[in-house]
Amino acid sequence: MKIVSVQSLLHAAILVIVSTAAGRAEEKGTVPVSQQELQAKISYCKTCHGVSGQGFRGSYPMPRLAGQQPEYLENQLRAFVERRRTNPVMFNVAHVLSPSMVAALATHFQDLNPKPLGGAPKELAAAGKKIYEEGLPEANVPPCASCHGPEAKGDGAFPRLAGQLHDYIFKKLVNWSKERGQDPAKPDTSAIMEPITHGLTEPQIAAVAAYLSYLE
Ligand code: HEC
Ligand code: HEC
Structure with a gap:
């Protein structure tokens, strides 16, 4: 009796998931992408974003996409x-992607789980952990964990930070106001981070970036 009811519960749950997914595809009016097109696009992304989407450190840090929230x-x-986030390279890459390709790529990268590249000064990680978990009350910086999660895995619109390249995180937080939320007519989720980036000094940013870059 017990087994039967668990099975029927599972079945109902699967039905809900399937019909929600179908509903979403319909909403966007999307045509499914072929495996061939998807694989070609994934290879293209990885020429910059590294093997398994783990990120790449060349003359410019390419962010890790593996495990990212879709x-x-x-x-x-x-x-x-929409040029709310300024980056000429990614404008060219992104504006040709169909909604169904974007969704397929997001699912692909979310499912990857390579080891972090690391490379940050390890001695900074302890100070970074403290900022991540407790924030900086004197500078009105809330604990990063309150939004990005205790393990920095992110959730929905809150990005995963675990395993992200430390030099990428550093650059983004130092330059936030020059790169994000660039269309005053279209305020977006980047506004949430704006006051937080202003509350952190560069040494504090380097510390929290070092801590995050080693998290799996
Ligand atoms: C020619 C190199 C190049 C290619 C190819 C490329 N990217 Fe990027 N991408 C970048 C750079 C550089 C950045 C960092 C921009 C910055 O510093 O703000 C970036 C940033 C991103 C970001 C933001 C990451 C974050 O954590 O906020 C996403 C998402 C992204 N790329 C997805 C993709 C996808 C999907 C593809 C394949 C369709 C792709 N990229 C192909 C160079 C590239
Ligand atoms: C109140 C919620 C909140 C708190 C607290 C918070 N963040 Fe964020 N963070 C966000 C949101 C939302 C985004 C995505 C912004 C966007 O969509 O442009 C983000 C984005 C980021 C990014 C960009 C990620 C990428 O891949 O480019 C970094 C880095 C970051 N946060 C670091 C931190 C650090 C470090 C702290 C603590 C000092 C912190 N955040 C605290 C909400 C928060």
Whole structure:
């Protein structure tokens, strides 16, 4: 009796998931992408974002996409296209992607789980952990964990930070107001981070970036 009811519960749950997914595809009016198109696009992304989307450190840090929250990833691609987030490279990459391709790419990268690249000064990590977990009450900086999660895995529009390249995190937080939320007519989720980036000094940013870059 027990087994039967668990099975029927599972079945109902699966039905809900399937019909929600179908509803979403309908909403966007999307045509499914072929496996071939998707694989070609994934290879293209990885020429910059590294093997398994783990990020790449060349003359410019390419962010890790592996394990990223799909909603955040989709939001950023839209922000590049609408030039709310300034980056000439990613504008060119993103504006040709169909909604169904974006959704398929977001699912692909979310499911990858390579080890972090690391490389940050390890001695900074302890100070960074404290900022991540407790914030800086004297500078009105809330604990990062309150939004990005205790393990920095993110949730929905809140990005995963675990394993992200420390030099990428550093650059983004130092330059936030020059790169994000660039269309005053279209305020977006980047506004949430704006006062937080202003409350942190560069050494504090380097510390929290070092801590995050080692999290798996
Ligand atoms: C020619 C190199 C290049 C290619 C190819 C490329 N990207 Fe990027 N991407 C970048 C750079 C550089 C950045 C960092 C921009 C910045 O510093 O703000 C970036 C940033 C991003 C971000 C924001 C990450 C974050 O954590 O906010 C996403 C999402 C992204 N790329 C997705 C993709 C996807 C999906 C593809 C394949 C369709 C792709 N990129 C292909 C260079 C590239
Ligand atoms: C009140 C919620 C909140 C708190 C607290 C918070 N964040 Fe964020 N953070 C966000 C949101 C939302 C975004 C996505 C912004 C966007 O969509 O442009 C973000 C984005 C980021 C990014 C960009 C990620 C990327 O891949 O480019 C970094 C880095 C970051 N946060 C670091 C931190 C750090 C470090 C702290 C603590 C000092 C912190 N955040 C505290 C909400 C928060």
